[in-house]
Amino acid sequence: MIRVAAVRSGSMLVGWLVLAGIVGAIAIVSLGIGQVSIAPGEVLGALLAGPTTLEGRIVFDLRLPRLLLAMLVGAQLAISGAILQGVTRNALASPDLVGITAGAGFAAVLIVLVFVDAPAFVLPLAALIGGATSGAIVYLLAWKQGVSPERLALTGIAVTAIFQAAVTAVVTLRVEQAQAQQALRWLAGSLYGRGWDELLVLLPWSVVGIAGAMLLAHKVNILLLGDAVASGLGMRTERARMTLVAIAIALAASAVSVAGTMAFIGLVIPHLIRLLIGANHRLVLPFSALAGAVLLLVADDVARTVFETREIPAGLFTALIGAPYFIYLIMRRKTQISV
């Protein structure tokens, strides 16, 4: 038994090293592509030498922070979705569908368009409060002796619709201002123009949120067994669920606050990972993080390089990849969707 566990953790380590190598290679290539192409070898050289040459400055000042942001945002949305799907035992629970994204979006648009003079740190904070508020509203409205999949999805759709209408109203009323375009790009989900400043704002949330999620992942496994079983095992189920949902909200809302509303990552990635590796959330969470990071990294590469003169929002590509895959999942299933 113990030997089996040792062999398993050994092969697990090899697996992680291989994955880390793949992600590293994608990252190096990503740092090289753009209006100025830099060969992978030169990227490595620039990373080691620092921002001394032109290539070095492009890699360091422009591409590296954006790459790290893409990976963190993708990872955070995917973890958030994995937690929400796990604790509500509902495959439809994701930051998009339970209202977190729309609430954060509304708050951010208010800051960008109405409170134009607010200092930079206010935007993520406002998005966080907006996301948390709308997430809590959906959760409470869906509550009736527990949160059923149908009620959560339906109240999520309703609350999302309200916030989206509010966003449209604000954008329409402020359309003459230059910020309107910024708001629209933000709503579509984009990392355009994001750099070290945004990364530093996001980083504390990432560190605390991701660490918290990984440390509590085993509690998701217990909650998946249902509240009665979990209580019987000695878990305080409401407290555990509240803590995990709070982490999920913080991860998603802070990600949305810097990158806008990136579609489908939080819904599709955890689903895909569970199909591939099973229901153990100690693995589902880290693998979802990795897959979310890679998906948004690649989507952002495409977004900033597919047209030479104009950049398109990365959120469009995550939607283009995510939506058909989601439809495929629904079609493939003969039974009711469940975790």
Add this chain to the structure above:
Amino acid sequence: MTSLPMIEPSAAAPPTELRASDLTLGYDDRIVVRSLDLSFPIGRITAVVGPNGSGKSTIVRAAARLLRPKSGAVFLDGKAIARTPTKEVARRLAVLPQGPSSPEGLTVERLVWSGRYPHQGFLGTSSVGDAEAVAWALQQTHLVDFAQRTLDTLSGGERQRAWIAMALAQQTPILILDEPTTFLDLGHQLEVLELLGELNAQQGMTVIMVLHELNQAARYSDHMVAVHAGRIWRQGTPDEVLTQELLEVVFGVHADVRLDGASGKPYCVPLARAAEPAE
């Protein structure tokens, strides 16, 4: 974090007493059970029986602290269960609720590992003792060969054994089961009941179960508690409880009660529906 004393998986856990005192139970405004006193014999199999809505599941849920009493208390070794840290209770009392739903893609081994939750620290780090307890639980439930199968690929009886294995991995002296045979066909019902009998005989485990089927309750228990309209109508050995009177008064059925020569236990043959049972 305190480190826990290691328990030998096969060694019988110290006997633990479970007792309810002056319990009043209900849901929202509806009172189901009033001023109930009940203690479960240590090291025996107790079957709680009664018609639908009699409150038998409610009593067992309260005994397992899944339902908070409106008044009164449940005592585990003399200590009020509501004032004991819930993880500590879970190390002495395991409960399998009615019809637990199986998450998709969950393997038997992962499920059984969940049973170690109350023995693990805040971060859920596992020890050698955990692995031994899981191996022991799989072996007791004859599921070693099924460890890597997912629950949805198992038969109903195998799946129920897997849930019981999870409860066994908790290594508690008391095991409570709410209708463990529901949704199983006859063969699988007996498979589960025989397994519980083995655990009681070999490990000295106190087993408390809600059962619908009276003949199975009599056959597989040492002690029967008949619940009627939220009160204990009678309790005692199967001989004392499974009587014509029980069927007549509590279930509203005319029946013959006979003695099975092979097991020495009573069994009933229902004849006809009597008048509405007295409330």
